[in-house]
Amino acid sequence: MPELPEVETIARGLDADLAGAEVRAVAVLDARVAPSGEGAVPKAELPAMLEGARVLRAWRRAKVLVLDLARPENGLLHLCFHLRMTGRLTVEQPGAAPRAHTRVVFDLADGRRLFFGDVRRFGSCRALRPRDLPRWKFWAALGPEPLELSPAAFADLFAGRRAQMKSLLLDQHVIAGIGNIYADESLFRAGIAPRARADSVSRERLEGLHAALAEVLREAIAANGSSISDYVDSHGDAGAFQNDFRVYGRAGELCRVCQTPLVRSTVAGRTTVWCPRCQR
DNA sequence: AGATCTACCTGGTTGC
DNA sequence: TGCAACCAGGTAGATC
Numbered sequence: 001m002p003e004l005p006e007v008e009t010i011a012r013g014l015d016a017d018l019a020g021a022e023v024r025a026v027a028v029l030d031a032r033v034a035p036s037g038e039g040a041v042p043k044a045e046l047p048a049m050l051e052g053a054r055v056l057r058a059w060r061r062a063k064v065l066v067l068d069l070a071r072p073e074n075g076l077l078h079l080c081f082h083l084r085m086t087g088r089l090t091v092e093q094p095g096a097a098p099r100a101h102t103r104v105v106f107d108l109a110d111g112r113r114l115f116f117g118d119v120r121r122f123g124s125c126r127a128l129r130p131r132d133l134p135r136w137k138f139w140a141a142l143g144p145e146p147l148e149l150s151p152a153a154f155a156d157l158f159a160g161r162r163a164q165m166k167s168l169l170l171d172q173h174v175i176a177g178i179g180n181i182y183a184d185e186s187l188f189r190a191g192i193a194p195r196a197r198a199d200s201v202s203r204e205r206l207e208g209l210h211a212a213l214a215e216v217l218r219e220a221i222a223a224n225g226s227s228i229s230d231y232v233d234s235h236g237d238a239g240a241f242q243n244d245f246r247v248y249g250r251a252g253e254l255c256r257v258c259q260t261p262l263v264r265s266t267v268a269g270r271t272t273v274w275c276p277r278c279q280r
Numbered sequence: 281a282g283a284t285c286t287a288c289c290t291g292g293t294t295g296c
Numbered sequence: 297t298g299c300a301a302c303c304a305g306g307t308a309g310a311t312c
Contacts, residue, residue, distance in 0.1 A: 001305060063306080064295040084306050086290085101290095122306070138307085163282055172307080180305065229304080230290080268286070270305075 002083040004177030005220035006231050007060045010089055013234030014058035017091050022109035026050045030103040033118060034125050039132030044129055045130040049077060062142045062176035065089060078128045081116065086230040087123030090115050116188035119230065143175045146213055154210035158198040164202065166194035180270050181226055181248045186213040188247045193279045247273045
């Protein structure tokens with residue numbers, strides 16, 4: 001489940017490996033992962049647009065991985081990937097054969113290949129010209145980046161809202177990049193119950209959540225992300241942060257702080273694990 | 281505004 | 297062993 005730390009890890013890996021590389025050919029093996037519409041470059045035009053383009057950089061916004069590509073004739077193009085559940089982007093050696101769930105293959109001039117794979121096909125890939133990026137509805141509606149917010153600005157996001165804390169953390173319009181893992185982990189570290197109504201949480205505790213969230217995201221990025229089942233980085237390697245989970249996936253096990261059995265319930269439609277004693 | 285449900289998709293796990 | 301049921305989860309859209 002690539003969330004902010006996983007996508008950030010992939011972006012850093014791709015930026016280091018691909019900046020300056022030239023795309024020679026693009027093969028879309030499964031057209032369903034390459035949507036058109038909303039200003040996206042139509043599928044049929046994609047290969048022609050990308051052939052001969054050079055990768056300028058790879059970066060991340062929310063859970064979206066963006067490859068900036070440029071070709072003198074038609075300028076800058078943003079290639080946006082949303083990995084959803086099982087998407088992966090890996091740099092492969094020359095001659096590597098597509099695997100069972102490889103959906104798009106980018107052949108580079110130096111022989112290497114970039115694979116976009118996705119078992120469940122929830123992921124997507126779209127090419128947008130710069131003027132169309134802000135017109136992509138999903139992109140335009142994204143909330144702020146959690147690592148770029150002041151504590152006060154973070155607390156403001158929750159002020160006066162009656163929804164459950166976890167529901168707001170998962171809402172990409174409120175704050176971007178948080179998924180099930182980091183919602184649970186940050187709420188535990190902040191001592192806030194997932195079901196707590198936002199307007200019942202003091203400003204001080206909201207700022208504490210901001211600190212907890214920034215801390216867990218930074219630790220996860222430093223560990224190259226969390227690998228539960230599918231996630232790997234751009235080299236195909238697993239992350240290590242799953243070894244540091246305090247609540248996610250630990251229902252029934254003991255709280256590392258107070259030894260109370262961790263509880264599992266459904267909050268905001270998602271499986272949620274929390275400590276009934278530490279989180280109020 | 282917010283909660284809940286369904287759909288999308290497929291591999292892995294569990295239960296009979 | 298075989299097979300059905302269920303689960304994981306990000307997002308969109310419908311409904312109450």
